[in-house]
Each structure stands twice: as C-alpha cells, then as structure tokens.
Amino acid sequence: MGKIDVYPTTAWSAGTGCHGGCGQNLHVQDGKLVKIEGNEDHPWNQGRSCPRALALTQYMYHENRITQPLIRVGERGSGKFEPISWDEALDYCEEKMGGIRDEYGAESVIFVQGTGRDIGGPITFLAYSYGSPNWVQLGLSGHSCYTPRLGAMKTTLGEFAVADCSQFLEKRYEDPEWEAPEYIIVWGQNPPNGCPDGFYGPWIVDCMQRGSKIISVDPRNTWMSTRAEYHLQIRPGTDGALALGMVNIIIEEELYDKDFVEKWVAGFEDVKKRAAEYPVDKVSAITEIPADDIRAAARAYANAKQAAIQWGVPVDMCPDGTAVAHAISCLWTITGNIDIPGGQVIAKPAFGVTAYPFTSEELADLYGKDLVERMNEKRIGADQYPMYKHFRGWAQPDVTIEQMETGDPYPIKGAWIQTANVIGGQAARAKFHYDAMKKLDFVAVIDLFHNPTTMALADIILPAATFPEKNSFRSWWTPMDSIKKRVQVGECRSDWEINFELAKRFNPEGLKRWDTVIDYFDERMEPSGMTFDELEAKGGWAMSPEGPGRPYRRHEKGQLRADGKPGFNTPSGKVELYNKSFEEWGMDPLPFYTEPAQSEASTPELFKKHPLVMITGARSNLFFHSEHRQVPWLREKEPDPTVEIHPDTAKEYNIYDGEWVHLENDMGHIKRKAKISLKVKPNHIQTLHGWFMPEAEGAEPNLFNVWDFQVNQIIPGPQNSKSGFGGGQYKTTLVRLAKIKEDA
C-alpha cells in the first residue's frame, strides 16, 4: 500500500449533505479516501467535525452508490436501469430537452433542486443556458427556506445580517475586536444539530462557553433550551406574534436604542404603532408563552450592550414567513445591534465573490436578452407574486406543481432534478407531486444513491460526485474556500462538470470563453485577486481584508453604499422598517401576524378530530433531510423513524414506548415508533422527516417503503399569502395518534 497523503479541503455537499463550510483533511491512499479529519488550521471549525463528515468513507464507497450513468429500460417505476456511457447519457438529455424546447418552449422544462447548498451555480448555469427561467425547489411549499428571511433583510437593511460569532475575523474568538454577545436569541433552531445557512451551529455553544446567555424560542425542550436563561416554549407558527410583542415591550418601556433609531432608522413610528396592536397578554394567549417570560426576555435582549439573534427555517415556515422575518429584524434594528461586535453582523461574501451571477446585465451577457425577458414573462408564479418577480430568480413551487397538473398557462413536460429527492423529501402533498410528475415526458435525476424519486420518476440518472471528488469553490459568507478534487469514484462527475458540459451544448456562444470549470471559477474569483490555484496554494481559504467585506460599523464608515457616504445601502440610507419594496409589491409594508392555517383557533372542527400539533423538520446530526439512512455508522445511532410523545399523551392514547403507531389526518397516515419523551409538550408531537428505507425494495409500488414513512404526504399545501414566500405547514399540521391494529 502506498503512502498516505493529507489534503486540506472544505466540506460542501455532496457527502455530508449540509450547507458546508468546515475545513476537512482528506487522507488519501492509493487514490482512495481512507480517512477524513477536521482541519485545525481552518478558522470555521478549528479541527472539529460532525458524524456525517466522519462517516464519509462509508458514504462514498457504499456498495449501493450509483457510479455510472443509468438509463431506464423498463416501465417508469420498474427499477430497471442499465449503465450507459456519459456521452450517450448527455446525448440523450440533449435530444430530449431539445425536443421539448422545440415543441413547447424551454420554459416547459423545470430545473429542480433541494435545499440550496452548492447547487445554485451549476443548476442555473444549465437552466439558463438551455433557456428555461424555471428554477425551483419543487415541493417546498411556500418556498419556506431562507429566502423569506433574505427578502426581509435585503429590503429593510439593504444587506444580509447574521449572529456575530467572530466568523468574519481570522483570529476568531481571540480577535480583540470581537465581544461575545451578552444574549443570543436562538429562534427556531437547534444549533448543536447542524450547520445551516452559512453558519456553523456549534458557534453558539462556543459563545456560551465565552459567557453568552441564551434566550431560546423553541416549542421543544432541547439541550440548548434547557440551558437557556429564558426558554420561550412557543406554539409552532406563532413566531410573528412573539416578535411583535417583544418589539412592543421594548418600545413601550423605552428600552430601544434612541440614538441609533434617530440616526439610522426610517419608519420607527409606523412600527411602533403596528407593534402596539400586540400587547403582551394578547401575545401570550396566541403563543402559549407566559407573559412574564416574554417581558423578561424582551428586556434582557434590549438591555444587553450587544446581543444577537440566530434564527432558523421555522421562521420561514410560519404563515407569511416574510412578514415574520421582517418582525424579527425589527428587534435587532431598534436595539441598535447592527454590525457591532457580538450583535447582528452584516454578512457579505468574501471579497464580494459569488458563485454565480445575479444581475440582469450579467445574465443578459451570458444567456442572451431573451432569457431575461423569459425570466420576467414566463417564470412560474412571477406574475402572481411580485416578490418572486423582484427578489431572486425562483419559480414558485406550489404554483409550479399546480401548473404541472393543469397545463395552464403552458404545459410542463420535463424536469431536471439535481440534489433533490422530491418524492421522499421536501414535497408537502408528496402524493400529489408523485402523481403529477409521473406524467412528465422527460425526467433526469442527478444523484448519488437511488431513492424514491430516482425509482419513481427517473428516465435517466447521472451519478454525482462527493466533495473530495470535485473541484469547486465556496464564498458563503466567509472565508472563500477552494475545493480541489483528490479522488475519483467510478465514473461520477461533479454537478459543475455535468452541467457545464451540457450547458455548452445548449449555449456554445455565451459560454465559449471558458474551456473548463476552473476557467469559470477563476473569472468569478477575480475580485479577490486570486485564481483558484492561487487560493489552493495558500491553504485553500482566505478572508476579506479590512474594508467593506469586514466588520464592524460599516454604515458609519461609508463602506456600504456605492456613493461612499455613511449609511445603509437603501434609498434613504437608513434601515427602512417601513418597507417600501413590500408596499410596491402589493404586500403590507409593516410586519404582522397570521394564525397558522390549521389550529384550534382557525379550524376548531378539525382540531377536535386532530388535536395534536405535529412538528416536523427538526435537524438530526446523523441524517441530512432524506439522506444517509444507508450509512452504517449513522443509521446505527437512530435505526427507526420515531415520534416524540409526551408521557401524559402516551397515557391518554394508551401507547407504550417503542410501540409502532400511526400519525394520521384527513390526508392519510404514516408509521412511527413511539418515543415517550419530555422534549415535547403534551399537545405537540415531533417527528423527523425524510424517512424511507434504502434497504427495502425500491421498485414500484414499494419505493423503499416511502409511503409508510414519508411524513410530508400528510402535510397540506400552501398558505402562501401575498408574498408567495412562507407558510409551508411543516410545523403546524394537526394530526392524531392511532394504534396500529394487529390484523391491518
């Protein structure tokens, strides 16, 4: 056996499944990854790791991994596939997609991704080169993932902001400029269980070790909530009311930062008036949190010299997620916690480098003016929801699946599905999605393993690479990292390579200036003054130097605006809490609260039948969404899909610990193993999403037992509101428990 070489790289899906960012050392022997360890020289994780990274060898070299392009040879769903060459596979895609474009127009092929990790670049590259404006997280009802939060921030603050855990400073916690937040509101997130949205979850624990106190907004008891100074055990989906109630307390008791508000905030009086509609007793009744706790938490946050908020996807999943995000952002604004050490730090990609272009000019240059026109005219949901038209290039997921059924205003004929297991994963109303997608003329799935989506739908499967097998770069938010290919598994190719080659076939003229993906990376990385190879030679990561890319107080220093004047990057130069963009888009310019679509208050009859609020979508450190169930070291630690049931509720339903039960509502039922637990309140149950059994039969009708376990099949469709963002009912669906009858 040859010697072992160690190469530093950065984790960014595939493999760990996560949003990545940590430095990892690849131990490579004879062309094979034999071990992976955290990289102690990387500022992100400082040597630490997680279960999914440490089990990567079992994932990469799993006997069931797809390592060659496969073409379906039996009926759809038969599970009969045969290997073909890459050339044949790409020819097939080119021909089928070209055919649909000729007959119906490019918009009739949709480009589907799962949660946004490293796929935004390659998938838009292909979609736009082909000519389709329809890039969509199909099935993710209300597109309830981060975009609502991003939209609220961009339109009020002109920027994005994140909890400051020193991540923008090379020396991290040792940097004298940084101060630990006195308080961190951990809002709808379980930081020890993963790394969301360009954030390393355990940073919150690092801050706790350095003195930060926690205000936990979580319906469940977790490690973190049970160590919080204040645990606001909220009723799922009522976060908007809580945020407005806290804003009201802070204003009423004059705890806000008057200097900051006077100098830097527009619309304060409007917010004050709106928040006054949410007195604490009313908020307490809505949220089921004692009024005293709400008051105490609001005071603690406002009185802190510096405090931060780390928020999660439950914010987006509230009805009107955008309005909820807007409400929460008012908290950090009126307390002057913006871009100060230990506050809400303005987050910019390192060196201003982004993986793919956003502006209309850049898009027109690369893909032609036609594409930009189609983006405006043909993008699904853009005419219905102005926020889709004006903020980010998504198609609206709920409208897309309806349109697939109706063919109105134009038919959808094909789907390119990459990094997404729609049927076994994100799709609320999973069966509706299954039925609609079954009728498509062409489905390509790009993935690493078979799953219910490859089995049920794929005509062709292209095998994707893990991060040790690919060239890529990452600049979300910081540092900028190079990811260099060190091993090859089978014939797998990176998403970038696959899409680059196919995109060139559709758009040879626009893309002719790059021969390889590295050429493209070099161009994107130009603002940093480094090429991909130069960054790699420097150890694979770099942070923005002093200047606009580095905190703090950039609004005072004139580092945020194009004109170089002090202020924020908004028309008024202030943080515009009265949101004029929302107003223009036909939305409420001020934050407000909406009751969940299903609840005791909004659907009392349903509530009588189905009195338990089902919380799904919590993060597991072992599995990322619907992935990893086939990895032995991970599955061992959580072999069965469980449901957390409070002991009182278990008694009421006569359920014992470990019993298999049904969770049911009018949409159907799923199976779970009862786990009697104090983590949930008596009127809530909690279960992990994404379950199917990779060890079971994959061919139809079985589909890896997905219909026994896919919780999203009993989650209803959208509560989209006017923004079209938010309102996926993943945390607020009403169900009841039922014993499984022996003879059934």
Next chain:
Amino acid sequence: MAKYGILIDYDFCTGCHTCEVACQQEHNYPVGLNGIKVTEYEYQLANGKVKIDYMPFLTDLCDLCMSRQAEGERPSCVKHCQTACMKFGLTTDLTAEAATRPRAALHTHVPK
C-alpha cells in the same frame, strides 16, 4: 496507575454523536462496537422545568488512541468534539483542572 485520561465538561456535551463516529472511523469499528458511547437523560425538576443532560463514557474498546499520541495527535473523539468539551492529558493535570470546573467528569483509563 492510570497515567492518562479524558476530562469531559459534560454540561457542554450536546449529545451530537461526533465522538462516537470519530472513534469508529479511527479504529474502523463495525456497527455495534465503539470506544465511546453517549447517554441521554431527560428529567423534570420540582418546578416543572425539563432538563436534558448528556454524558459520554469510555468503553473497554477505548485505547485512548495510543497510535495517535505517538504522532502527537489528540485522540480522535477529543479533537472532533463539536463543542470542544473533551480534553486529553495526564490524569494528574486533569484532576487539578477538574477541580476548577462546575460540572466535569474525569475518565481515567488504562487501555487493555
């Protein structure tokens, strides 16, 4: 005599399973075998508040990563712990350190 041990600031153990997989990878232990195992305990205090605690313990399969020590590396579980709540060292040093921690457990261990 137990010369070496691992000090665990267990109040900061979040039950994340990282140490367990770190150990399995390091030793290529199959499913069912591990040098470290994390336990969870949920309980309700008299005031109604719920508490959730985690505690990792070392098993007979732990060899304190002796081969890593020879290369100047920390044990795999210690290095990769997500909350850096584990520390490897001489039991004499760690005993003194444990006395300064409000909630810590010192696992001494003489590998077999």
